[in-house]
Amino acid sequence: MADQGKIRFGLCCIFHKKPIKFRHTTAKSLMAHSRTTQISLLSEICRHNVQSLRKALNYVVTHRIGAFRILSPLFPLFTHPSIHYQLDELPDAELIRKEFAAIRAFRQTHDIRLSFHPDQFNVLSSPRREVINNTSRELAYHGLLAELVDAEVINLHAGGVYDDKDAALHRLRGTLKMLPDFVKSRITLENDDISYTPKDLLPLCEAEKIPMVYDIHHHRCLPDGFSEEEATERVVSLWHSLDREPYFHISSPKHGWNSKTPRVHADYIDPADFPPCWQGLTATVDVEAKAKELAILKLQNDLREIDQCTP
DNA sequence: GCATGTCAAGTTGTG
């Protein structure tokens, strides 16, 4: 009952009902305008998004949510080959920088954990030079944002296997070493549901001192012989050895565990899917559920009720 | 307004 640990939940990227919106645009639509107009349109979107981020952080603090995952296109098309731009090119650059300063202060005051989860085309294990170059550019962008908001984590999957997992992991290791420190110091690796399990990733993560984000839903979709308790313990030890708080992901299958597609995420979390071995830990758990903030509020409530029923 | 097609990018597995 009176466990010393404290689980904090994390909200992922967007809201379901609360009217806090992030804006986006496309390269195709921007290309119809002059460069000046493009920059002006982008400036407006970036300013809007940073102000939305501030509102989002205010919401999470109000609702006792301890972490927030920031969506990657906070600055849309920042690295697009024909659109790319710099923050200081934007007419609103000064205002945006002030917003970032306020966000950093707010994050620190309220101890909010901030993370990024760059998109699936960021692949550190790819044998293709072009893919690695694109990934590096995209990660530098995430690193820049991470410094501006004081985010701790840039979380990635290990990528493809290409018929030789050992070779792919070896390439991944090499690519990691090439990353600049403001990126590398924030990189985490997450087990996925088709290729890389905790058993695959932990040796590399432990050797390279890269924390591993443990997604228990992926582990259940792609088991590796490790029990949930074993994986949790190894992951917790790794984060602790780096003097950092462990980071987990949770979700529930939309169509049930016996369906053909347990991978698909449900709107809410079934509290039965919350692993007992996480109870009492001090850790962050990102809630990957379609109902977003509503799913977190419900899970917090469900777990509190279970806790009260336990002798 | 509302329905619909489109959007930069990787990799894998399924129907």
Place this chain on the structure above:
DNA sequence: CACAACTTGACATGC
């Protein structure tokens, strides 16, 4: 071989 799935639909267009 097209498409869905992945952390997340939003936006432009045309009626």
